[in-house]
Amino acid sequence: MKSQRDILxxxxxxxxxxAVSRICAExxxxxxxxxxxxxxxxxxxxxxxxxxxxxxMMTDPDGFGFLKEATLRRHKTPIVMATGYATLENAVRSLTxxxxxxxxxxxxxxxxxxxVRRTLRGRQLQNEAAAGGRRDSLAFVPCPPKYFRLGNVxxxxxxxxxxxxxxxxxxxxKTIEGVSGxxxxxxxxxxxxxxxxxxxTSAAGDRHAVACPVGGRIVEVNAAAKADPTAVxxxxxFEGWLYxxxxxxxxxxxxxxxxxxxxxx
Amino acid sequence: MLRRRIGYKLTAAVxxxxxxxxxxxxxxxxxxxxxxxxxxxxxxxxxxxxxxxSGTEYDMLGNHRERIHESIKRMRNQSSIxxxxxxxxxxxxxxxxxxxxIGKMVDKKAESCxxxxxxxxxxERLNTKERTRVFxxxxxxxxxxxxxxxxxxAPSCWTAACHAHPRSQVVLxxxxxxxxxxxxxxxxxxxxxxxxxxxxxAILALSLIVAYLVRIWVDLPVAELVTATRRVAGGDLRYTIxxxxxDELGMLARSFNNMTGKLSEARLQLFQSDKLASLGRLxxxxxxxxxxxxxxxxxxxxxxxxRTKDQPELQEDLKVIVRETIRSREIVKSLLDFAxxxxxxxxxxxxxxxVSRAASVVESQLALNHVAISRNLDANIPKAAxxxxxxxxxxxxxxxxxxxxxxxxxxxxxxxxxALSLSPVGITQIKKAQCPKRHSLIDGEVRIDGKPSxxxxxxxxxxxxxxxxxxxxxxxxxxxxIPVDDQKAIELFCPECSVSLIQPxxxxxxxxxxxxxFESPPKxxxxxxxxxxxxxxxxxxxxATGAREFIELRVHDDGCGIAKEQLPKIFEPFYSTKGQKGTxxxxxxxxxxxxxHNGTISVESEPGAGTTFVLRFPVKA
Numbered sequence: 066m067k068s069q070r071d072i073l074x075x076x077x078x079x080x081x082x083x084a085v086s087r088i089c090a091e092x093x094x095x096x097x098x099x100x101x102x103x104x105x106x107x108x109x110x111x112x113x114x115x116x117x118x119x120x121x122m123m124t125d126p127d128g129f130g131f132l133k134e135a136t137l138r139r140h141k142t143p144i145v146m147a148t149g150y151a152t153l154e155n156a157v158r159s160l161t162x163x164x165x166x167x168x169x170x171x172x173x174x175x176x177x178x179x180x181v182r183r184t185l186r187g188r189q190l191q192n193e194a195a196a197g198g199r200r201d202s203l204a205f206v207p208c209p210p211k212y213f214r215l216g217n218v219x220x221x222x223x224x225x226x227x228x229x230x231x232x233x234x235x236x237x238x239k240t241i242e243g244v245s246g247x248x249x250x251x252x253x254x255x256x257x258x259x260x261x262x263x264x265x266t267s268a269a270g271d272r273h274a275v276a277c278p279v280g281g282r283i284v285e286v287n288a289a290a291k292a293d294p295t296a297v298x299x300x301x302x303f304e305g306w307l308y309x310x311x312x313x314x315x316x317x318x319x320x321x322x323x324x325x326x327x328x329x330x
Numbered sequence: 331m332l333r334r335r336i337g338y339k340l341t342a343a344v345x346x347x348x349x350x351x352x353x354x355x356x357x358x359x360x361x362x363x364x365x366x367x368x369x370x371x372x373x374x375x376x377x378x379x380x381x382x383x384s385g386t387e388y389d390m391l392g393n394h395r396e397r398i399h400e401s402i403k404r405m406r407n408q409s410s411i412x413x414x415x416x417x418x419x420x421x422x423x424x425x426x427x428x429x430x431x432i433g434k435m436v437d438k439k440a441e442s443c444x445x446x447x448x449x450x451x452x453x454e455r456l457n458t459k460e461r462t463r464v465f466x467x468x469x470x471x472x473x474x475x476x477x478x479x480x481x482x483x484a485p486s487c488w489t490a491a492c493h494a495h496p497r498s499q500v501v502l503x504x505x506x507x508x509x510x511x512x513x514x515x516x517x518x519x520x521x522x523x524x525x526x527x528x529x530x531x532a533i534l535a536l537s538l539i540v541a542y543l544v545r546i547w548v549d550l551p552v553a554e555l556v557t558a559t560r561r562v563a564g565g566d567l568r569y570t571i572x573x574x575x576x577d578e579l580g581m582l583a584r585s586f587n588n589m590t591g592k593l594s595e596a597r598l599q600l601f602q603s604d605k606l607a608s609l610g611r612l613x614x615x616x617x618x619x620x621x622x623x624x625x626x627x628x629x630x631x632x633x634x635x636x637r638t639k640d641q642p643e644l645q646e647d648l649k650v651i652v653r654e655t656i657r658s659r660e661i662v663k664s665l666l667d668f669a670x671x672x673x674x675x676x677x678x679x680x681x682x683x684x685v686s687r688a689a690s691v692v693e694s695q696l697a698l699n700h701v702a703i704s705r706n707l708d709a710n711i712p713k714a715a716x717x718x719x720x721x722x723x724x725x726x727x728x729x730x731x732x733x734x735x736x737x738x739x740x741x742x743x744x745x746x747x748x749a750l751s752l753s754p755v756g757i758t759q760i761k762k763a764q765c766p767k768r769h770s771l772i773d774g775e776v777r778i779d780g781k782p783s784x785x786x787x788x789x790x791x792x793x794x795x796x797x798x799x800x801x802x803x804x805x806x807x808x809x810x811x812i813p814v815d816d817q818k819a820i821e822l823f824c825p826e827c828s829v830s831l832i833q834p835x836x837x838x839x840x841x842x843x844x845x846x847x848f849e850s851p852p853k854x855x856x857x858x859x860x861x862x863x864x865x866x867x868x869x870x871x872x873x874a875t876g877a878r879e880f881i882e883l884r885v886h887d888d889g890c891g892i893a894k895e896q897l898p899k900i901f902e903p904f905y906s907t908k909g910q911k912g913t914x915x916x917x918x919x920x921x922x923x924x925x926x927h928n929g930t931i932s933v934e935s936e937p938g939a940g941t942t943f944v945l946r947f948p949v950k951a
Contacts, residue, residue, distance in 0.1 A: 078622045088629060175632060
């Protein structure tokens, strides 16, 4: 039986691994650090982790190489990718390649803890759903067919008029354990795929950034959701949508998202 | 070099042609002139000789020898006669103006005799031409013309008292008169000289005139073209040739100017996109390099902030560090936003507040250089939807630039804000344009004043090409990719599907020409006059909104100012006058940010007096 630690952080910058270690340690989480993907793969053979935080911009293998290798080895540990703002495309790509979530560098302690907590909670929910069978599958509602999702965070649904609706995944809402408020972008704002388009404050006071599934111009903000955050929690896929957007290039953006229809197969 | 010049070749060819034709003409002319002069002398000699003959005839019949001698001598005294003599049939000189000759025999081979005696048996009748001869008495002496006049036997001769001649004799003797040709020869030489002088001066004049004309019609414009090509090859694409001529070289000059104009535009765009591309790479590199240290600062400082909740004296300072680090993060983001032409994150904000915040960030630093910031902000300006971080960056950059322009001697930066409303004409940009089949007409390749143009396919008199419309509403200055006559009808199509954009039932209210129209979603139809030179455009939905509210900000410094030729360049990436001090990114980033806010930035400057940057942001985007 492998010994269990909470988090494995992989980054070629020692200052970052050290900072992450100290922040997580303060929260009572045990952290191991690796300065390369290769070292990390070695460590995975010795210990098991509840979460892996991996930088994308590393050398040999880079974050994607590590992600691929870890997926091949059927590690169940959720992997959160850390990436600079310069590589939003990378962030989106990592989510389709099996990463659980991503965090944009540079991040604050609170931003890091928010993503760590929601990923740990999300994994717990998914495990419960898998272990519990039918009854517990109600732990979260998966997104409906014909929807596309960006990781487990947000979804987009194309509308007939050429517009698209954007909303939050139920799993995301469940993982943050209670919504106390939204910070939404105003109408006419332009947004890009992977960019932060909303911030959700959890009941515990954590602020979670919501990455936008598609780029486009916001033409409508759901007033009902803005007025009452619980409306989103109640019906995240229909009445609880957040934005109506005119997408800039929907077809290209959709190719980088996960189809909810394929989730059900 | 000289030999290769067209002017030289042309002049030489003209001179050679003139030389040949004039020489032939002169030769023929001189010869005929000489001949006619000689003929005149011959005629004169013949008359003279006839006169002598008839003058002495009576005395001959009377055989008055002394009187004949006297007559001949007197006649000889005329200057135009060299010698008069009479020879008998056997060649003896009977009478002569030269007394010494009398009685001497003349050789039959002599000039005066061989005419008749050369062919063995003497010829008895000769015409005038055959009776004359031209010879020189001395080998180097002047020419002389001699004429012989045979004295034929007549009834009076054989019936005369002396009975000196029998009836059977045909020719009794010969009268030989010689005249000097010096005068005639002099005239001929004079005529020759005149012709040669005329020929030479004609050739010279012709060559000079041709050389002069070639110089002003060919050499100078060609030299101008050569200079222009050299200047253009040397990189000066703004160099133009004066287009004052209407001939082929004038056409060449015009098309040359046209070409350099196109070239310069193309180069500018290439340059711009090249710069933007390298800026993008640089930005991505900077972002990556700076992100890691920034992550260290942000994680540690935010971690400390969490850990020291019970130490309020630390909390304040740590909050500043975290806030400023987050701002740095936003700066890196905006740098990338600019590189990818991304859009700002806007929220309702008080621009005065943003300006004040930017001023307070740099104020202490500027105070070191004795530069003060004077605020002249209108408290009543409305809030606008802007990205506060980006705008703060804009003002910080403008303040630092202004302070650099002021220099160490110190000065004042004045920042003022005001609300104003402007009519939509000239300030509204056509950002979307589509044909009825929804093909986009926007062309990012060809930009007018840095903004993507509206591209239409145009056909006029068999020419087909593109017209690029200025995206600024009703500002004219469209760009015609093909030559278009402003009087001729022009057809306009969608470049993609060739659907006609001409409105059949409409005509331009200003000039009556055909009207084109395209959709600019979601703001309705844009119409415009198709005639080149007419700038009429109508955009009903924009016109309907009437004047738009803007917030105008002016950042004025009393620094060194910007030279006029630098003004158009200052918003280009990497254009810097600060040498090693600046990276040249500042103003182009500012331009990008302002543009992303649908705002405008312009600059007014006078070297030595200072510079004012004028920024306008729409209150409602």
